[in-house]
Amino acid sequence: MSVDKETLVKVARLACLRLAAEKLEPLTDELNNILEWIETLNEVDTEAVAPMTSVVETDLRWRRDEVTDGDYAADVLANAPDVQYGFYAVPKVIE
Template identity: 50%
Template sequence: MSVDKDTVRRIARLARIAVPEARIAPMADELNGIFQWVEMLGEVDAEGVPAMTSVAAQKLKWRKDEVSDGGQADALTQNAPDSEDHFFIVPKVVE
């Protein structure tokens, strides 16, 4: 599988990263180098092997579905690039 310039543009869009046009071709080359190397996994017959879903032997912990924290609007908005009255300010989304 080979990554072309359109694929780079498409995944950059999916990842919400503005990649300048001049970087598209070099990025395609870099990704191709990496994906060609990864192709070696094709040598391994992993048919019937379960995919790893947890590296730890223990089961994920459960807790009661109840509020344990909150009321921290000041702390939550203190690092915002733009906020007012505990709201985050963004460009207009809906006309």
């Protein structure tokens, strides 16, 4: 499988990354080199192998469904680039 410029633009849009037009060509080549390299995995027969889900055998713990944390809105907003009326502010979404 190889990536063309069109696919790269699509992937960049999925990832919300603006790429400069002059970067598309070299990035396409770089990604294809990397993809070609990782395709060596096709040599491995994994027909009967289960995918890894956790490196350490462990069960997820249960806990009571109750509020144990919170009530510090000022801390949560402290690093936001734009805050209005105690909320995150973003560019207008609805006309």
